[in-house]
Amino acid sequence: MSETTSPRIVIVGAGPAGIGAAATLVEAGLHPVVIDEAHRAGGQIYRRPPAGFVRTPEQLYGSEAAKARALHTLFDRLAEDGLLTHCAGSSVIAVHAGRLHVLGEGGVQVIGYDSLILATGASDRIAPVPGWQNAGVFSLGAAQIALKAQGVALGRRIVLIGSGPLLTLVGTQLVEAGADVAAVLDTSSWYQQMRGFSGLAARPVVALRGLALRARLGRRYHAGVTPERIEVDEQGVAALRWRDAGGRQRLTPCDMVGMGWHLRAETHLADLAGCAFIYDMQWQQWLPKTDEMGRAGNGVYLAGDGVRILGADGAEIAGRLAAAACLADLGYQPPSAGADLRKLARLERFACGLARAFPFPAAMVRTLPGDAIVCRCENVTAAAVREGADFGGSEANRVKSLSRAGMGRCQGRFCQLAAVELVAAQAGCAPDVVGRFRGQAPVRPAPVGAFLRED
Incomplete structure (x- = not known):
């Protein structure tokens, strides 16, 4: 042509x-x-x-x-x-x-x-943790962007929580850059991680490289944890309260929490x-x-x-x-x-x-306390999402219209997966029955003035 x-x-x-x-x-x-x-x-x-x-x-x-x-x-x-x-x-x-x-x-x-x-x-795939709406809580991706693009850590004392390769990678990158990483907390247990071994064997070099990165974290890394609450004071994040694999309650002081469950x-x-x-x-x-x-x-x-x-x-x-x-x-x-x-x-x-080894913590999300924020953009609680499911049934967009979950500037990128799990639990059905939030334009926030052209 x-x-x-x-x-x-x-x-x-x-x-x-x-x-x-x-x-x-x-x-x-x-x-x-x-x-x-x-x-x-x-x-x-x-x-x-x-x-x-x-x-x-x-x-x-x-x-x-x-x-x-x-x-x-x-x-x-x-x-x-x-x-x-x-x-x-x-x-x-x-x-x-x-x-x-x-x-x-x-x-x-x-x-x-x-x-x-x-x-x-x-x-980032996010699972809400009580207190995550406060200043000083970031996604793992945000922490990585700040490090790569500006060479800065987003806190003086950092705790990372989540699961998946990105959790280990960001933790290691921060440590090697000189940041004070107090703990790297993985919600996936050692047993759950071993369930993915057969698939991970398809790329043994990459799998071994990941284990080497985790070894650099040393005693900072903990598997099979359950996050309970991000504690805050007048300055923002103050500590993360969590339970270890043995059920013991732990409190780790910090001024920044990075979170993410794979992608x-x-x-x-x-x-x-x-x-x-x-x-x-x-x-x-x-x-x-x-x-x-x-x-x-x-x-x-x-x-x-x-x-x-x-x-x-x-x-x-x-x-x-x-x-x-x-x-x-x-x-x-x-x-x-x-x-x-x-x-x-x-x-x-x-x-x-990887998906088998580091699953989304659906059970943790389904048992969120009612006052926990699910949608940070619109300040929607778990109780409001459950109430929307009671009135609107098990359809995602009906619950969205009733509760406003997913109507904020991120359009459900952070809250949709958690909201669907809550609706499914409330309605007694599987997440695929609930459906997904419909996409809306503009998919990114855009100023009104950007649409005004002289021509």
């Missing part, structure tokens, strides 16, 4: 999945548009600090430094050579009828597309683009439905943690596969996908092992 008739292909996200997709399309002779919220490509796992930052890639990314450098260099070269268009510092806030509404420094612009590849990644797929744009969803019992969340190449229908392709939580390596592969599917559907000759599909299958076995 000539340049004037080339299809308009837009990629949302410039992490490993978006970069993998962009490189594949450029190799085929196409010129994609890449839209990303960050000012420099890399995504969350390979997030880049500002220019002149003194910490090295080895300090920022550890054993992944070489991969991070390679991806950064690849994308920068493609952008500098004019082989793709990079819309940096821009957020897609709506999708409708083949058009993206993109919020940037100059306001909102509309970008049309023939094919859309969503590589939106994932964010949740970022699916709001996929929802607005009309993708179908299924409830994944393994991951205990709703995920978009695609074929093995990432096709979601209607010219939409999904890649990376926004559809399957497979980590950076899996995201890069999934990006290449989504681009190959896009090329094939447009009538271009796609690269062979056989090797990538085999690699992805192995990564999926490993990911399933």
Whole structure:
């Protein structure tokens, strides 16, 4: 095809999945548009600090430094050579009828597309703990962003609570940066973690690397804990009250709590683009439905943690596969996908092992005290969600409208999974019966003035 008739292909996200997709399309002779919220490509796992930052890639990314450098260099070269268009510092806030509404420094612009590849990644999966609405409580991802982007720890004495590889990774990164990490508390017991061993054996080197990171935490790490309450004073967080695996009550003084239970797929744009969803019992969340190449229908392709939580390596592969599917559907000759599909299958076995080893603490959430805050944005308590279930039945959006859970600026990213568990427990049904909150535009907060254009 000539340049004037080339299809308009837009990629949302410039992490490993978006970069993998962009490189594949450029190799085929196409010129994609890449839209990303960050000012420099890399995504969350390979997030880049500002220019002149003194910490090295080895300090920022550890054993992944070489991969991070390679991806950064690849994308920068493609952008500098004019082989793709990079819309940096821009957020897609709506999708409708083949058009993206993109919020940037100059306001909102509309970008049309023939094919859309969503590589939106994932964010922290949060389980509410009484007191988590107070100042000094952050997600693990926020703690990692502050460390990578600014070289700072978000507290003088830190406690991390949650489960999954990110918990160990952030704890180790903070310790090695010189932060005072008082405790790293994992709600998954040693027995539960061993249940995922068969899947983790699919990537023995990665599994051993994770154990090595945990060893660096030493006596700070505790498995099988139960968080009870984040204590606060007039300054904010003061301590975390918890029970260890033996049931003994513990109190750890701190001024910052970081929390997160592995990851949740970022699916709001996929929802607005009309993708179908299924409830994944393994991951205990709703995920978009695609074929093995990432096709979601209607010219939409999904890649990376926004559809399957497979980590950076899996995201890069999934990006290449989504681009190959896009090329094939447009009538271009796609690269062979056989090797990538085999690699992805192995990564999926490993990911399933992680899901078994580090599950979302549904039982803990279902027994939250009534005064515990579930939705921080709207200050909605567990009692209010249960009351909404009593009046509205077991349908997620009915409970949302009655209780206002999920109506705040995060649109349920932090509270939806917990709210659904509470509704399911109150209604006596499974979470998949409850359903999921519908996506709403704009998917990110946007000032009214951004929509006012002189033209």
